[in-house]
Amino acid sequence: GEDVEQSLFLSVREGDSSVINCTYTDSSSTYLYWYKQEPGAGLQLLTYIFSNMDMKQDQRLTVLLNKKDKHLSLRIADTQTGDSAIYFCAESIGPGGATNKLIFGTGTLLAVQP
């Protein structure tokens, strides 16, 4: 089946690193995504990783993918209060192309303490 799981809550202090974890079940995932949702706002694409990659770095964000364990993580370096939001992991299911659908996790609420 298709399932994406995340822990519901993470609290960190400003300046520390945050690590948000995600596990997925479908081994045919082609792309895995991280989205950020601020209160009362839509979903913002943060970054994504192709399934044949192990790591992707983009400024303060580092994505690690362990395909064997079906585990994805998002590390935010030097976490700021503006990073407080809900973070969604999503996997793209299907053989590729326009018909692939996204399966989202439940979201992790990141609370950054000043």
Place this chain on the structure above:
Amino acid sequence: NAGVTQTPKFQVLKTGQSMTLQCAQDMNHEYMSWYRQDPGMGLRLIHYSVGAGITDQGEVPNGYNVSRSTTEDFPLRLLSAAPSQTSVYFCASRQGVVGNTIYFGEGSWLTVV
């Protein structure tokens, strides 16, 4: 370039009423979709479209209809609203190839009483 525009942002409906959530994008994207977001459930796909004239069901299609008469517009219709359809609805679009940036609307908060 406005991106993905959803209307209305907030709506309260009575059980049994019908309504349409509008979604428009001005990026000439082929792929459009509708999701609902419920507490503890993440985002679930309702319907999607890979181009004008083509629609298909997602995970939770019951109680909803869609149409795609133009590339720009992808309205979501609630035929007979039920309290279980109280949710936040997001429209999304992307260019066809998987991995391209997916753009979301700001969400439509719907309450059915």
